Amino acid sequence: MSSVTVQVPAKVNVQLSVGPLRDDGYHDLVNVFHAVSIFDEVVAKESDSITVSVVGEWADQVPVDDGNLAIQAARALAKHAGRTYGAHLVIEKSIPVAGGMAGGSADAAGALVACNELWGLGLPFEDLLEIAGDLGSDVPFSLMGGTAIGTGRGEQLSELATGGVFHWVFAVAEGGLSTADVYAQCDRLREAEGAEVPWPQVDDALLAALRTGDAPTLGARLANDLQPAALSLRPELAHTLEAGRAAGALGVIVSGSGPTCAFLASDADHAGHLATTLSQLPSCRTALAAHGPVPGPRPS
Ligand code: ATP
Numbered sequence: 001m002s003s004v005t006v007q008v009p010a011k012v013n014v015q016l017s018v019g020p021l022r023d024d025g026y027h028d029l030v031n032v033f034h035a036v037s038i039f040d041e042v043v044a045k046e047s048d049s050i051t052v053s054v055v056g057e058w059a060d061q062v063p064v065d066d067g068n069l070a071i072q073a074a075r076a077l078a079k080h081a082g083r084t085y086g087a088h089l090v091i092e093k094s095i096p097v098a099g100g101m102a103g104g105s106a107d108a109a110g111a112l113v114a115c116n117e118l119w120g121l122g123l124p125f126e127d128l129l130e131i132a133g134d135l136g137s138d139v140p141f142s143l144m145g146g147t148a149i150g151t152g153r154g155e156q157l158s159e160l161a162t163g164g165v166f167h168w169v170f171a172v173a174e175g176g177l178s179t180a181d182v183y184a185q186c187d188r189l190r191e192a193e194g195a196e197v198p199w200p201q202v203d204d205a206l207l208a209a210l211r212t213g214d215a216p217t218l219g220a221r222l223a224n225d226l227q228p229a230a231l232s233l234r235p236e237l238a239h240t241l242e243a244g245r246a247a248g249a250l251g252v253i254v255s256g257s258g259p260t261c262a263f264l265a266s267d268a269d270h271a272g273h274l275a276t277t278l279s280q281l282p283s284c285r286t287a288l289a290a291h292g293p294v295p296g297p298r299p300s
Helices: 069-081 103-118 125-135 139-144 179-193 204-212 215-221 227-233 237-246 268-279
Strands: 003-021 027-046 050-055 087-092 147-151 156-159 166-172 251-254 261-265 286-292
Touching (some): 003 139, 003 215, 003 286, 027 166, 069 103, 103 125, 103 139, 139 156, 166 215, 215 251, 215 261, 227 237, 237 261, 237 268, 261 268
Antiparallel strands (some): 003 027, 027 087, 027 286, 147 156, 166 286
């Protein structure tokens, strides 16, 4: 086999509850992940060493050195297999970079699946999941796709069966936000407030809405504890969220650490209208309609 291609979806967190800051600098999370139909493509081609090139709209914002998460993933896989392998990875980026949609994690998950196939390793999914967990807390979900509840730092996952299809619009902002900066801002805001931070709990009403395909209830239950921090760093996002509400979105939320904003639509037509409205905002670089859940990367 001389090349393997996989498509890897972006994610939105339909619930992101952030517990108190732990002594090790992390937070305990309850994270309900949902994979949506905005895909990066990862192609792994035969090569002597592990290298990467990036094409597409966001290419100039992605490192092509050892900082690239797809390179780190391919190296970790080769190490796990106990051999020296090579692959040239070509990433076609459609997932906004530093947008709170786990684009880097998606590319890492894509590299694991594509290289497992290219190198004929045949490692089971559970092994890939273990390697993914060491690469970053969002990588296991990027590998799994669908909808899942993550606990711990987000890496302990259980799959959730959902009913039907949910229609979304993603308003992509100009420029990214660093996930670490948003968590640090969240801690600062909480410290200034002085209130006790509750232990994160799964929202059973939100899970029931996902299971039954109840979009209005899901829209009403969307929750993201990082949203105040993202809004304080990028106040113009409040206008983006408000414009979506005014255009009849069933729910509006900052996606993960932002600055991408997610809007739940009632159907595909409504998503198209919302995307047209939001794309005209000065705070919006582009608006993308998508649906979820979609599966994780599989070799084709
Ligand atoms: P998350 O939602 O998981 O917090 P994000 O979507 O906000 O992440 P990413 O797009 O994953 O952010 O990128 C975060 C940073 O990671 C980027 O600024 C970039 O420098 C670096 N990075 C490394 N590898 C990649 C990659 N393959 N694609 C995108 N960014 C990458």
